[in-house]
Amino acid sequence: MAKQQFEAESKRLLDMMINSIYSKREVFVRELISNASDAIDKMYYRALTDDSITFNQSDYYIRLSVDKEKRQLTLTDTGIGMTKEELESNLGVIAKSGSLAFKKENELKDGHDIIGQFGVGFYAAFMVADQVTVKSKALGEEQAFQWFSEGAEGFTIELVEKDDVGTEITLTIKQSTDEDDDFDQFLDENTLQTIVKKYSDFIRYPIKMEVTTEQPKEDEEDEFETVVEDKTINSMVPIWKKNKAELTDEDYKNFYNEKHYGFDTPLQHVHVSVDGNIRYQAILYIPETAPYNYYSADYEKGLELYSNGVLIKNKAPELLPDYFSFVKGLVDSEDLSLNISREMLQHDRQLKLIEKNLVKKVKQELVKLFKGNRESYQKFFEAFGRQLKYGVYSDFGQNKDTLKDLLLFYSSTEEKLVSLAEYIERMKDDQAFIYYATGETNARIERLPQTEVVRDKGYEILYFTDDIDEFAIKMLTEYDGKSFKSVSSGDLGFEDEEVDQATESTEDDKAIFDKMKEILKGKVSDVRVSKRLKSHPVCLSNEGDISIEMEKVLSMMPDNQGVQAEKVLEINTHHDIFTALKAVFATDEAKVETYTNILYNQALLIEGLPIEDPVSYTNDVWAVMK
Numbered sequence: 171m172a173k174q175q176f177e178a179e180s181k182r183l184l185d186m187m188i189n190s191i192y193s194k195r196e197v198f199v200r201e202l203i204s205n206a207s208d209a210i211d212k213m214y215y216r217a218l219t220d221d222s223i224t225f226n227q228s229d230y231y232i233r234l235s236v237d238k239e240k241r242q243l244t245l246t247d248t249g250i251g252m253t254k255e256e257l258e259s260n261l262g263v264i265a266k267s268g269s270l271a272f273k274k275e276n277e278l279k280d281g282h283d284i285i286g287q288f289g290v291g292f293y294a295a296f297m298v299a300d301q302v303t304v305k306s307k308a309l310g311e312e313q314a315f316q317w318f319s320e321g322a323e324g325f326t327i328e329l330v331e332k333d334d335v336g337t338e339i340t341l342t343i344k345q346s347t348d349e350d351d352d353f354d355q356f357l358d359e360n361t362l363q364t365i366v367k368k369y370s371d372f373i374r375y376p377i378k379m380e381v382t383t384e385q386p387k388e389d390e391e392d393e394f395e396t397v398v399e400d401k402t403i404n405s406m407v408p409i410w411k412k413n414k415a416e417l418t419d420e421d422y423k424n425f426y427n428e429k430h431y432g433f434d435t436p437l438q439h440v441h442v443s444v445d446g447n448i449r450y451q452a453i454l455y456i457p458e459t460a461p462y463n464y465y466s467a468d469y470e471k472g473l474e475l476y477s478n479g480v481l482i483k484n485k486a487p488e489l490l491p492d493y494f495s496f497v498k499g500l501v502d503s504e505d506l507s508l509n510i511s512r513e514m515l516q517h518d519r520q521l522k523l524i525e526k527n528l529v530k531k532v533k534q535e536l537v538k539l540f541k542g543n544r545e546s547y548q549k550f551f552e553a554f555g556r557q558l559k560y561g562v563y564s565d566f567g568q569n570k571d572t573l574k575d576l577l578l579f580y581s582s583t584e585e586k587l588v589s590l591a592e593y594i595e596r597m598k599d600d601q602a603f604i605y606y607a608t609g610e611t612n613a614r615i616e617r618l619p620q621t622e623v624v625r626d627k628g629y630e631i632l633y634f635t636d637d638i639d640e641f642a643i644k645m646l647t648e649y650d651g652k653s654f655k656s657v658s659s660g661d662l663g664f665e666d667e668e669v670d671q672a673t674e675s676t677e678d679d680k681a682i683f684d685k686m687k688e689i690l691k692g693k694v695s696d697v698r699v700s701k702r703l704k705s706h707p708v709c710l711s712n713e714g715d716i717s718i719e720m721e722k723v724l725s726m727m728p729d730n731q732g733v734q735a736e737k738v739l740e741i742n743t744h745h746d747i748f749t750a751l752k753a754v755f756a757t758d759e760a761k762v763e764t765y766t767n768i769l770y771n772q773a774l775l776i777e778g779l780p781i782e783d784p785v786s787y788t789n790d791v792w793a794v795m796k
């Protein structure tokens with residue numbers, strides 16, 4: 171029989187599995203049971219929605235059986251099965267989701283990383299077995315097929331006899347080499363029971379196993395007999411239907427991993443049980459790290475949706491607004507119809523109600539996390555804060571009130587992320603605005619000349635380093651009655667007599683500014699004396715609604731419409747450079763143009779804006795150096 175090759179990616183992963191030194195090899199049981207349970211879910215759903223299929227609750231189960239002599243562990247399920255083509259494509263190709271492709275070549279060396287990050291499903295079997303046989307008969311098919319593989323060399327598929335629909339996976343367990351490589355444990359009933367209890371207790375179908383025990387003989391004291399019992403080894407009650415008081419953090423964490431919601435440790439979970447107009451239970455998780463594709467169009471938000479314990483949708487996006495798209499988990503409602511179609515789902519009033527309530531719950535959890543464990547909240551915010559800021563900005567700001575208390579920004583005085591409420595609390599008595607500065611990094615903002623005078627007043631400045639920050643704040647307009655003000659805005663919003671006197675322009679100064687304005691026509695709307703500069707000779711400020719930072723962001727958009735900020739070139743009249751400028755203005759008017767262009771270009775550079783003509787700029791600099 172011809173051997174078929176695995177796809178290249180799959181082969182590499184398989185190699186890793188075979189040679190795995192992953193300490194938690196036992197998770198292969200969880201992976202196979204989870205696949206079996208998914209397959210039964212599909213079958214169950216079909217039986218409930220298709221009258222031609224009769225079903226019995228007792229028809230659905232997963233069975234583990236052990237043959238110690240042959241070193242075989244077999245996992246049987248009564249799920250929907252796989253056709254020949256499905257065996258070939260589902261088990262011959264891995265990482266359809268692209269998760270593996272995402273991992274760079276060099277990151278693939280360590281199997282632990284892959285298992286830890288993505289889980290590897292079916293392939294985990296190769297961590298403990300050197301032969302894997304999958305016999306399967308798909309629903310509606312006459313024939314059954316067998317997939318067989320001894321590892322990375324490839325696999326074969328052939329026709330076999332199998333009466334019932336479903337799948338049977340047989341693992342020939344590796345020989346134990348030493349104590350550290352104890353594979354025999356996976357043929358031990360007690361160990362298997364412990365593993366199932368640990369990872370798969372909440373699977374809703376019975377996981378059966380014949381369990382051998384020594385029991386006292388009836389009527390005969392001190393004598394024992396071997397009894398083989400067919401036992402269901404999981405409790406079968408889905409975790410969300412259990413009483414919260416009975417569950418530990420560990421249970422919720424295991425469930426998160428079992429469900430593959432993520433391979434991190436969730437920062438927070440919430441278990442909701444509502445008995446109102448619409449009854450439902452939900453378990454929601456706030457992850458610690460963003461999935462690799464979170465900020466891309468590939469990411470699909472949504473919660474699992476169950477109708478009274480039956481999975482009807484893997485990802486129901488209508489249960490989560492975009493700004494909370496990082497939330498993982500499930501909703502189960504006995505009031506939802508099983509036959510709910512996609513279109514209906516979108517318009518379902520019941521789902522809207524659930525969504526509204528979940529938003530409230532998630533917000534409460536986040537506030538609780540912020541107040542109770544700032545470090546964790548900060549981790550959360552570093553991963554998902556950008557999404558919250560998008561949330562403030564999008565939909566014409568209609569969700570800003572829900573989100574404004576969840577925002578954090580880096581503070582110049584506290585040197586850490588702070589909330590807006592904290593900023594307000596610290597505001598000086600004479601301070602009317604919430605000041606912010608924009609730039610690429612905190613370090614660059616720190617050095618911006620425009621921040622000098624605000625800093626000198628002792629006012630705290632929030633640093634905006636995300637593209638979305640200023641857009642979000644413009645949408646928010648105010649917090650607790652205080653408006654936001656950029657340190658680069660034309661009017662800084664405070665009077666300072668000393669500064670005013672010191673920066674009064676003389677008639678001579680005005681003549682220089684007029685000349686400079688003429689030279690920079692079309693580039694700046696004004697040239698004027700600066701009230702904010704201390705140690706720097708020049709800077710740009712802006713007037714109007716579009717800031718310089720916003721201009722930068724907008725210019726990178728695909729549909730860039732050339733929107734420009736109204737820029738003002740500010741001159742520090744106490745600086746030596748201005749004295750030099752005055753001198754050439756009096757003696758060598760031609761040089762004024764060179765000086766002006768240099769100063770303008772330097773102001774652009776400080777802002778992180780491109781210079782229009784770098785060659786003529788460098789020529790200008792060389793000219794004055796000569």
Ligand SMILES: Nc1ncnc2c1ncn2[C@@H]1O[C@H](COP(=O)(O)OP(=O)(O)OP(=O)(O)O)[C@@H](O)[C@H]1O
Pocket residue numbers: 201205206209247249250251252260261264288289290291292293337430
């Ligand atoms: N017992 C089974 N019955 C029916 N189909 C199965 C069974 N086991 C695996 N499959 C099919 O093989 C596919 C691949 O399984 P695998 O465990 O590798 O990945 P997955 O379950 O899709 O992803 P993940 O395990 O990362 O959630 C499954 O999606 C499913 O279609």
